Amino acid sequence: MKDFRAEVIKNIPPSGIRAFFELVIGMEDVISLGVGEPDFVTPWHICEAAIYSVEKGxxxxxxxxxxxxxxxxxxxxxxxxxxxxxxxxxxxxxxxxxxxxxxxxxxxxxxxxxxxxxxxxxxxxxxxxxxxxxxxxxxxxxxxxxxxxxxxxxxxxxxxxxxxxxxxxxxxxxxxxxxxxxxxxxxxxxxxxxxxxxxxxxxxxxxxxxxxxxxxxxxxxxxxxxxxxxxxxxxxxxxxxxxxxxxxxxxxxxxxxxxxxxxxxxxxxxxxxxxxxxxxRGEKDMRLMRKEYHKRRNVIVDGFNKIGLPCPHPEGAFYAFPSIKRLPFTSEEFCHTLLKEENVAVVPGTAFGKSGEGFIRCAYAASMENIKAALTRIESFLKRRGLNVSG
Ligand SMILES: Cc1ncc(COP(=O)(O)O)c(C=O)c1O
The missing domain is CATH 3.40.640.10 (Type I PLP-dependent aspartate aminotransferase-like (Major domain))
Structure with missing residues (x-):
């Protein structure tokens, strides 16, 4: 039988994020800074408005x-x-x-x-x-x-x-x-x-x-x-x-x-x-979430800079994009090895295009506790190889 797919689809690679997260599924005790979605649930009054509307038909x-x-x-x-x-x-x-x-x-x-x-x-x-x-x-x-x-x-x-x-x-x-x-x-x-x-x-x-x-x-x-x-x-x-x-x-x-x-x-x-x-009525909730992301942004960016992974200043969203260029790994190698050794999931910069090589994307839409724990684990990963700069 012939291959029925359109040529254009054959040539489109699957998402690099998805490929990476296939690896995370089934692993225990993983701290994930991988997913680009808020760790907050939708404010309850918003959910309630939808539930009530369904009840009303x-x-x-x-x-x-x-x-x-x-x-x-x-x-x-x-x-x-x-x-x-x-x-x-x-x-x-x-x-x-x-x-x-x-x-x-x-x-x-x-x-x-x-x-x-x-x-x-x-x-x-x-x-x-x-x-x-x-x-x-x-x-x-x-x-x-x-x-x-x-x-x-x-x-x-x-x-x-x-x-x-x-x-x-x-x-x-x-x-x-x-x-x-x-x-x-x-x-x-x-x-x-x-x-x-x-x-x-x-x-x-x-x-x-x-x-x-x-x-x-x-x-x-x-x-x-x-x-x-x-x-x-x-x-x-x-x-x-x-x-x-x-x-x-x-x-x-x-x-x-x-x-x-x-x-x-x-x-x-x-x-x-x-x-x-x-x-x-949701703007107040949004401002509270933004305040929390702001605090986390400061912690994660400082954290990466301190352990010697220079982090371009992120002015918004909830992503940090530190450089790993001084390390002897490609972005993919770094992410796979970090996941295997430290149970921390971050996404290779290359999932977002060729110029992402030498960077990793870390979402700070994760609790402060998890962000701090992830930074500690990444630091141990570097220390074990003598690659840390923080002593
Ligand atoms: C830049 C950007 N645009 C669009 C989307 C998709 O958003 P939505 O959930 O509204 O489809 C995302 C999701 O991660 C995003 O990061």
Missing amino acids: ATSYTSNLGLLELREKIADYLCRKFDVSYEPKKEILITVGASEAIDLAFRAICNPGDEVIIFDPSYVAYVPIVTLAGGKPVVISMVEGDDIIFDVNKVRENITNNTKAIFINYPNNPTGKSFSRDELIQIAEVADEFDLLVVSDEIYGELTYDYNHVSFPSLPGMKERTILISGFSKAFAMTGWRIGYAAAPNYIIEAMMKIHQYSILCAPIASQIAAVEALN
Whole structure:
């Protein structure tokens, strides 16, 4: 029998994170800094709103675009928090997680061979999703030595007649780097000059610790050039509810809607109702979680720097991305050996692209106790080999 799979699928590698976590399954006493999801459960009043809605019989489809009430709350929230105004009836689409919004965005904009600039390292889904949409990912490294640096010239150098969009994500998974207003303005100038679209994944926009998040479409002239992507998974600890959204000019939302209405119909109604409650009364919970991540960020970054693994300063999200370049291991070797010897799971930087070599991603969406214990174990791992610098 022939191989029935499409060529494009054959060539897409499985997620490096998944491959690594297959190894962790079944192991005992593992401290995991591997998973990119909050260790908090969804605040109870949010769960209760969904449970109550089901009890009242809200079990139907919603509008393809999503509940109007939720779109209105999102529009209000984006305006209040980030100073960008969207028309809820025309410019916002509720999706199954930010993941679906990313998929729809590229399926809606890519003609075969259209180039999309993606910064490397990047969230594991970006290159595959752009490829599956028929686009051509053009990957630009942000790594310089042990650091993560934005250099607009690298973007300019990679623009061709086929460039359609720049895909940005800040605060970033896996590095925690955010863009300052100044850096965003540089991206905006390039977008303007070369007539490009910007797809801006701001799902960690609430989780910033050093400066306020600037939303890309809030920059002068950028709303018309941006597909803003966000969701409830990270800031409200709602990964399992699968609610995200896209905000964009009406003709792009219409294009995304065409795919969404045929493939998904609508996001689950109970989850949409939970998201309404998150925006009505959940911001206080979100601030408490953010405060906790902030404390953990400081502990983990200091910890890595002290034991001699230089850690680029993560301004947001819940990831630290220390460099292991001075050690005699590749990222994969380091992670496998650390897991085997110390029962600590962290993800090889290479799961996020080639320039992740020499780094490991450590999620601090884990308890402070576990973060401290993991640092102690990593230090023993280094000491045993005479590789520690902390004495
Ligand atoms: C940068 C980034 N975008 C999107 C997603 C997917 O989010 P969602 O759960 O809303 O699909 C993730 C999840 O880890 C992420 O890190």
